[in-house]
Amino acid sequence: MAEPLALRFHKSLYLGDAVRRAAERFAALGAITLGESDADWLVSAVPLRESVRARLGDELSNHALFETILARKGIST
Amino acid sequence: MSDETPDNGVTTELGERRVRFSVDESIYDLDVVMGAAYLFIDRCYVYLDREADRRVQVVLRTRAAASEDELHALAGHFANELLNQALRKQIGESNARLREFIMARALFSAEGPSTIDRLLAELDAEEMASDDLDIPVPWEKTPGG
Structure with a gap:
């Protein structure tokens, strides 16, 4: 089984709903669980295939930022 | 690097x-x-x-x-x-204040006659309806009659 990918998104920069939506969007590529610490939204992702590991982290992070920016502008996806 | x-x-x-x-x-x-x-x-x-x-x-x-x-x-x-x-x-x-001003002007002019025009019209109507001295005017007497 692949090692989980640990991502974190600072709460002052990323919206929790945005991170959750991004995780849902990429759920087909791995087993994704959400959590939080005092400062960060935490995402743990176990990719279904090792080949998508790096892309999964990059794409999920990008999408979380995209969703955050849209939400800050008052645009829902 | x-x-x-x-x-x-x-x-x-x-x-x-x-x-x-x-x-x-x-x-x-x-x-x-x-x-x-x-x-x-x-x-x-x-x-x-x-x-x-x-x-x-x-x-x-x-x-x-x-x-x-x-x-x-x-x-x-x-x-x-x-x-x-x-x-x-x-x-x-x-530009925010300028935008607000332009928007306010657009809304103001879109609502029809200005407040002053409406007020003058109301005063005219009141003046026509009331006769404070209540002077009776015989219906037979017409100007020049």
Whole structure:
């Protein structure tokens, strides 16, 4: 089984709903669980295939930022 | 790869396919940073982190292999976009009162006769309806009759 990918998104920069939506969007590529610490939204992702590991982290992070920016502008996806 | 401070004063740290630098929020607020980041999401992977209070760390990661020059150029373009977004925001804020005035004028003129016109019309109507002296006027007597 692949090692989980640990991502974190600072709460002052990323919206929790945005991170959750991004995780849902990429759920087909791995087993994704959400959590939080005092400062960060935490995402743990176990990719279904090792080949998508790096892309999964990059794409999920990008999408979380995209969703955050849209939400800050008052645009829902 | 290396850490460098180019002439624009932005300290960049280069890694494989990655350039990292920090933005001072007292110069570029978070809306400005987000506005610039939005324009780079299609070009590369963008990750933001909180480096310190009022400092945002920006990490740009290219989708394909990139040379040091290309990474520096990417950071430079982002810095330019920060300036562009800050200017747009400043212009938007300075024009806000003018926009409000134009909107108010448009709404005011769209509601029909002005308040003064309406008031004068009401006074005319009251004047026509009332006869304070209550002087009877025989119906037989007509002017010139």
